[in-house]
Amino acid sequence: MTSKLHPLHNVRIVLCQTSHPGNIGAAARAIKTMGLSQLYLIKPKIFPNKEADAMACGAIDLLEKAVVCETLEQALTGCAFAIGLSARVRNLSHELVSARQAATQAAEMASNQPVALVFGTEMSGLSNAELDLCQLLAMIPTDADFSSLNLAAAVQVMSYEVRMAILEAAANSNNIATPPLYPLAATEDIEGFYRHLEETLLKIGFLNPAAPGRLMQRVRRIYARARLEKEEVNILRGILKHTQHPNPRA
């Protein structure tokens, strides 16, 4: 039952008895943008269907290879772990975690075996019988007064969270430091800029040598936050040079 697929391909998105084919298409698009590929449909009301294709946009391949099942049990065959999505808190029954916590667990297990995220119908969510097949219940923390998340939107959020968790797990295991895009200026370059700036501010009369106050400190604070690049220090010093020696064109 272990699988050496990339973890993203070990995540099944299972939609139970979906009413609107457009939602199936939009869900396919949502999961494909997140690099997932396994779509399972339990007794979809209308499928295949043109509206599903239209909403899938470039993800029609996922609809074409979607696995259509009669029961949730079939769709979970070979799965080690199934997470049911719920829009409301249910009494007793399951361990209930946030979408993010569920994604972390799913990512962990998907590293070597298939896991499933199970979504109920648009109107009433998962049935109790369907929930019984899940090991964990996850909730996307919606607004208390308006929790009416569209099905494809819920699939989007969960797929996104699972992708983030899988990428994070991969990053941790590689432990690679990301290099900065452009070289930052060295301390001596920055200090050279500040000296040049102070001299200029004195020359134009903005800095009063008799009462400098905290002006230079305040200005330093601005550029410190900006984390100046080497090339940017050159630009700023070019401005200072022209401030001291204006050379208007034409």
Add this chain to the structure above:
Amino acid sequence: MTSKLHPLHNVRIVLCQTSHPGNIGAAARAIKTMGLSQLYLIKPKIFPNKEADAMACGAIDLLEKAVVCETLEQALTGCAFAIGLSARVRNLSHELVSARQAATQAAEMASNQPVALVFGTEMSGLSNAELDLCQLLAMIPTDADFSSLNLAAAVQVMSYEVRMAILEAAANSNNIATPPLYPLAATEDIEGFYRHLEETLLKIGFLNPAAPGRLMQRVRRIYARARLEKEEVNILRGILKHTQHPNPRA
């Protein structure tokens, strides 16, 4: 400019020149499920519209009070911080962070002032002129081979991330009192500074009107990263004033 609204209501979702009214409705539903309420529309192609209403489901109230603007600058009035969403990596220009990192920053600032999440058109995203009004660029980490996230799906993911970050910040602040930030400068103040700066650079001959290149963009990038405070804009404009009219002491 500081605002004591609940942070969720300090987050503006700004949609630029949306083509499909259905996407506007779906976006309204997405943001309402996450407890956000501020929807701004820049020149929507078709709005108001029945399809938008249908897709909004129970979120029609957000469509009814959506603020329709002619320009992005209008929509950002009073905002201290604007985050542009991008589907692709752009050359140089902006600091680029993940959706999650952007949400953390947005949540922090939304605790006392309005912030904006800015989404471009379905076909081509944000224009360079629109990007110039943003201080930060955020990317939802999609699959490299299929990054075609639906607009409302992108709004859903970002709204979800911002909600999570705000809830998390609230949970943390029960323990630790964070020191108050200084008020950040509003978009209109920052833009006023950039205009003053450009005029000054022309006057001292550093900016060549015949070949401006990307100088202003590069300079904007520095100050965007610095997240200028109101008082700092005043200092920088004081320097510009003295640059144009030097007044050396003694």
